[in-house]
Amino acid sequence: MKHIRNFCIIAHIDHGKSTLADRLLDFTGAVTDREKKEQLLDSMDLERERGITIKSHAIQMEYTYQSQEYVLNLIDTPGHVDFSYEVSRSIAACEGALLVVDAAQSIQAQTISNLYLALENDLEIIPVLNKVDLPSANPEEVTDDIVDLLGCDTEEVIPASAKTGIGIEEILSAIIERIPPPEGNPDESLQALVFDSVYNPFRGVETYFRVINGEIKKGQKIKFVATDKDYFADEVGTLKLTQEIKQSVKAGDVGYLITGIKDAREVKVGDTITDAAKPTKNAIEGFEDVKPMVFAGIYPVDTDEFEELRSSMEKLQLNDASLVFAPESSAALGFGFRCGFLGMLHMEIIQERLEREFNMTVITTVPNVSYHAFTRKNPDTALIVNNPTDLPDPSSIDRVEEPYIKATIITKSDFVGNVMSLCIEKRGQITNQTYLTTERVELNFDMPLAEIVFDFYDRLKTVSKGYASFDYAPIGMRKSKLVRVDILLNAQPVDALSALIHADNAVTIGKKMCEKLKELIPRQQFDIPIQAAIGAKIISRETTKALRKDVTAKCYGGDISRKRKLLEKQKKGKKRMRQVGNVEVPQEAFMAVLKLND
Amino acid sequence: MGKKEAMVSALRKELELRKGEFQNETVETIYFGGGTPSVLSCEEINDIINSVYENYQVSENPEVTLEANPDDLSKNQIIQLFKSPINRLSIGIQSFFEEDLKLMNRAHNAQEAEQCIREATKHFDNISIDLIYGIPEMTNERWIQNIEKALSYDVPHISSYALTVEPKTALASFIQKGIIKPVDDEVAQEHFKILLDKMETAGFKCYEISNFGKPGYFSKNNTAYWQQKKYIGIGPSAHSYDGGRRSWNINNNPKYIKSIENNKLPVEIEVLSKTDKYNEYVMTGLRTIWGVSLTKVQEEFGKQYLKYLLQQADKYLEEQLLFIDDDKLIATKKGRFLADGIAADLFMINL
Numbered sequence: 001m002k003h004i005r006n007f008c009i010i011a012h013i014d015h016g017k018s019t020l021a022d023r024l025l026d027f028t029g030a031v032t033d034r035e036k037k038e039q040l041l042d043s044m045d046l047e048r049e050r051g052i053t054i055k056s057h058a059i060q061m062e063y064t065y066q067s068q069e070y071v072l073n074l075i076d077t078p079g080h081v082d083f084s085y086e087v088s089r090s091i092a093a094c095e096g097a098l099l100v101v102d103a104a105q106s107i108q109a110q111t112i113s114n115l116y117l118a119l120e121n122d123l124e125i126i127p128v129l130n131k132v133d134l135p136s137a138n139p140e141e142v143t144d145d146i147v148d149l150l151g152c153d154t155e156e157v158i159p160a161s162a163k164t165g166i167g168i169e170e171i172l173s174a175i176i177e178r179i180p181p182p183e184g185n186p187d188e189s190l191q192a193l194v195f196d197s198v199y200n201p202f203r204g205v206e207t208y209f210r211v212i213n214g215e216i217k218k219g220q221k222i223k224f225v226a227t228d229k230d231y232f233a234d235e236v237g238t239l240k241l242t243q244e245i246k247q248s249v250k251a252g253d254v255g256y257l258i259t260g261i262k263d264a265r266e267v268k269v270g271d272t273i274t275d276a277a278k279p280t281k282n283a284i285e286g287f288e289d290v291k292p293m294v295f296a297g298i299y300p301v302d303t304d305e306f307e308e309l310r311s312s313m314e315k316l317q318l319n320d321a322s323l324v325f326a327p328e329s330s331a332a333l334g335f336g337f338r339c340g341f342l343g344m345l346h347m348e349i350i351q352e353r354l355e356r357e358f359n360m361t362v363i364t365t366v367p368n369v370s371y372h373a374f375t376r377k378n379p380d381t382a383l384i385v386n387n388p389t390d391l392p393d394p395s396s397i398d399r400v401e402e403p404y405i406k407a408t409i410i411t412k413s414d415f416v417g418n419v420m421s422l423c424i425e426k427r428g429q430i431t432n433q434t435y436l437t438t439e440r441v442e443l444n445f446d447m448p449l450a451e452i453v454f455d456f457y458d459r460l461k462t463v464s465k466g467y468a469s470f471d472y473a474p475i476g477m478r479k480s481k482l483v484r485v486d487i488l489l490n491a492q493p494v495d496a497l498s499a500l501i502h503a504d505n506a507v508t509i510g511k512k513m514c515e516k517l518k519e520l521i522p523r524q525q526f527d528i529p530i531q532a533a534i535g536a537k538i539i540s541r542e543t544t545k546a547l548r549k550d551v552t553a554k555c556y557g558g559d560i561s562r563k564r565k566l567l568e569k570q571k572k573g574k575k576r577m578r579q580v581g582n583v584e585v586p587q588e589a590f591m592a593v594l595k596l597n598d
Numbered sequence: 599m600g601k602k603e604a605m606v607s608a609l610r611k612e613l614e615l616r617k618g619e620f621q622n623e624t625v626e627t628i629y630f631g632g633g634t635p636s637v638l639s640c641e642e643i644n645d646i647i648n649s650v651y652e653n654y655q656v657s658e659n660p661e662v663t664l665e666a667n668p669d670d671l672s673k674n675q676i677i678q679l680f681k682s683p684i685n686r687l688s689i690g691i692q693s694f695f696e697e698d699l700k701l702m703n704r705a706h707n708a709q710e711a712e713q714c715i716r717e718a719t720k721h722f723d724n725i726s727i728d729l730i731y732g733i734p735e736m737t738n739e740r741w742i743q744n745i746e747k748a749l750s751y752d753v754p755h756i757s758s759y760a761l762t763v764e765p766k767t768a769l770a771s772f773i774q775k776g777i778i779k780p781v782d783d784e785v786a787q788e789h790f791k792i793l794l795d796k797m798e799t800a801g802f803k804c805y806e807i808s809n810f811g812k813p814g815y816f817s818k819n820n821t822a823y824w825q826q827k828k829y830i831g832i833g834p835s836a837h838s839y840d841g842g843r844r845s846w847n848i849n850n851n852p853k854y855i856k857s858i859e860n861n862k863l864p865v866e867i868e869v870l871s872k873t874d875k876y877n878e879y880v881m882t883g884l885r886t887i888w889g890v891s892l893t894k895v896q897e898e899f900g901k902q903y904l905k906y907l908l909q910q911a912d913k914y915l916e917e918q919l920l921f922i923d924d925d926k927l928i929a930t931k932k933g934r935f936l937a938d939g940i941a942a943d944l945f946m947i948n949l
Contacts, residue, residue, distance in 0.1 A: 524939070525919070525936045525939050525940065545783065545784070546936070551807060551885075551934075551935060551936070551937050551938045552732075552759055552760035552786065552790060552807060552808060552935075553759060553760065553762050553808075554759055554808065555806075555807075555808070555823075555824075555882065555885060556820055556823050557823055557829070557831060557836070557837035557839075558831075558835075558836075558837035558844075558846055560823065560844075560878055560881070560882060561837075561844050561868065561878070563881060563938070564874065564877050564878050564881055567877075567881060567938060567941060567942040567945060568877065568942070568945060568947060570939075570942045571942045571943065571945050571947050572947060574942075582913075
């Protein structure tokens with residue numbers, strides 16, 4: 001066990017985490033030249049395309065250091081706030097972490113919150129100053145930032161370039177020298193932490209774990225503590241680039257397990273695996289059922305495809321246990337599903353995967369958070385409102401509560417004013433302001449989660465010229481003055497476009513929504529009034545005028561084929577639209593509320 | 599040989615080169631149009647018509663139209679033309695108002711417009727005039743006066759189009775610079791309604807969205823386009839249709855002439871699929887009083903197409919944008935202005 005090192009990499013998006021991982025694999029010979037692909041660990045197409053890690057991954061390297069053979073387990077963590085729980089479990093599986101900081105951009109909010117997580121778990125931190133070869137790099141200053149943050153010595157910071165290979169050897173020796181080997185008792189009853197699972201259509205769910213105590217053996221009868229279910233370990237092994245089957249995986253090591261489980265929901269990240277006959281008394285702390293934060297309806301564009309959508313969602317859920325959904329129906333869109341997501345990125349990913357992997361054309365409705373409504377009749381019982389249309393009649397409501405978050409924003413001091421105005425506009429209350437250095441400020445706000453859902457990230461980037469980074473953590477429910485803004489197309493309310501909005505902003509947002517929809521809904525055979533309403537009161541109105549262009553132009557000889565082609569193109573465009581009443585509404589219109597400031 | 603002579607001789611040669619295409623057909627209409635054919639002299643026009651007679655079988659009383667601009671139609675020219683086989687004039691009046699003509703950058707003025715009609719009606723009985731509506735700054739009153747002026751000359755046919763601003767024209771750049779107000783769809787629609795009412799009262803039939811004629815004076819040539827008849831288009835950029843293929847000549851005069859001189863047709867061809875033909879029939883049919891014949895759809899395209907057509911038409915029938923008369927699917931007065939959008943919906947598309 002003293003030759004095992006388990007570590008993860010903490011970094012902000014684009015600071016070079018995946019590239020550094022690739023370089024480590026190269027250097028230790030874990031990957032042959034033939035297997036080399038950019039961002040090796042990001043195996044989903046979507047991950048490689050977007051350049052971000054969505055799922056955690058793990059890989060084992062062998063490295064000879066001072067004539068000793070070492071096993072290095074790298075646990076790659078997701079790089080987005082939507083997946084922070086997965087990050088926390090990956091961190092819990094390690095003894096050390098590489099803190100990768102971009103030498104040009106310095107420390108970002110996400111890095112800090114993950115760093116705190118790592119420190120809470122007593123991880124040994126190895127600071128790596130990445131991208132030192134870039135012309136815009138500012139190594140001295142950023143090194144100072146790191147030293148300030150960690151309270152370490154300047155010499156401990158390793159200058160590196162994952163791209164060119166500078167510093168890789170130093171990083172490897174630091175991993176071995178500085179990160180402690182795992183502790184744990186191989187003779188105790190099995191206790192292993194599940195930090196990820198991957199769905200394989202042929203082999204079922206592959207569970208990734210870190211053994212804390214005892215060992216997991218092929219054929220052993222095991223138990224998952226949280227779900228209280230027993231399975232046989234059909235296959236165990238370690239995670240090289242391809243899986244390496246083993247008879248057992250012992251305390252301190254990282255591996256995979258196949259039990260024939262076909263449903264990802266049975267394997268919960270953070271759960272403890274133990275021996276079924278001789279269960280451990282100590283489940284690993286920190287297990288949580290992941291709760292969805294953002295909700296939206298997903299509907300098939302073609303109403304006939306509801307069943308097909310259901311089966312696609314079920315298959316998606318097999319490998320993404322954090323996706324939850326329940327059937328719902330909308331007067332405007334027919335039958336579909338109300339889905340819960342970890343965050344906005346997660347929502348986009350699900351939508352994209354449905355389209356790519358299952359060839360479904362879907363409409364996603366305006367996302368919302370989960371509200372608690374209390375009626376006058378029952379002022380102590382919360383009604384959970386995951387869909388704006390479920391909000392009880394305003395006259396019967398005692399109060400509504402909405403989820404709040406603690407937002408951490410790190411920005412250059414030049415942009416503090418802009419960032420503050422944005423957060424205040426978004427109903428944030430500042431709770432703290434700390435100068436990390438003279439240049440960099442950390443701001444804390446209490447803010448409604450709903451405001452993050454509505455175009456917050458993009459605007460934060462804009463007002464800070466890209467220099468602000470952001471992270472958040474839920475802090476519970478708070479009372480709020482919310483109203484439902486309904487949208488009417490051609491005098492028909494379209495429930496899928498309703499949104500719960502703070503009363504003070506409702507009129508402004510209603511107006512913007514109408515304007516945006518006017519832009520997005522193409523001209524049709526008749527005038528379409530677009531209205532926003534609170535209850536029976538119309539607060540805004542726009543009109544999309546009827547289509548009439550070109551019909552009055554000449555139509556002889558050659559005009560005929562030009563016109564036919566033009567109309568054919570128009571008709572093809574309609575295929576991606578959804579008929580609501582007698583109005584054709586394009587997919588983007590349902591998300592219009594998110595892009596009000598574009 | 600001057601450029602004009604070279605062009606005329608190329609046109610005559612193309613007529614000859616293509617006679618094989620119309621071996622079993624009778625030419626029923628001859629149309630000089632597109633651009634300004636009135637720049638041709640009477641002799642040149644006669645020569646071209648003679649080439650048609652030399653190479654094609656022509657019906658006894660063909661409709662022979664010349665598109666002409668008012669400034670090309672002098673008193674003398676009109677008399678000369680009347681002596682030629684030309685028996686129909688289509689005069690590009692556009693407007694009887696100076697400000698409209700200026701805005702559209704026309705070569706003639708209001709006075710010439712009136713003068714030439716006065717002269718033309720003395721000789722020709724079958725005259726059509728073009729009028730443009732929806733011009734920026736054109737009030738409803740001025741539009742009504744335009745129509746009334748046209749009607750006062752007792753011409754039997756009027757073609758009328760909404761102004762469309764083509765990109766890269768002087769008008770487009772004026773609009774972009776804010777010198778001229780942009781074209782307003784709303785105004786165009788109102789002008790169209792006024793036009794329909796006025797023409798109907800005056801005894802004209804709107805036999806196609808942009809074409810109004812008294813009984814017996816519908817343009818036979820243009821009607822052929824909407825009824826999928828065969829036609830041969832001679833000259834640069836001209837389109838032809840042989841019942842299955844649409845072809846068009848190169849749109850460059852010197853290249854056209856050079857190619858024809860080398861006995862080569864400078865042509866591009868597009869073969870229309872059954873679906874293309876169906877789509878075109880529906881699109882053009884809905885623009886006319888003849889509508890879309892259900893029998894024809896079944897016979898030419900098959901039961902599947904008919905079924906699809908009726909299924910797609912259903913909601914428009916309900917909304918009274920379409921109606922069925924006998925076995926024809928026809929756009930209602932209200933539906934006619936929306937004919938493009940409706941047609942697109944009735945289109946068959948292979949996705």
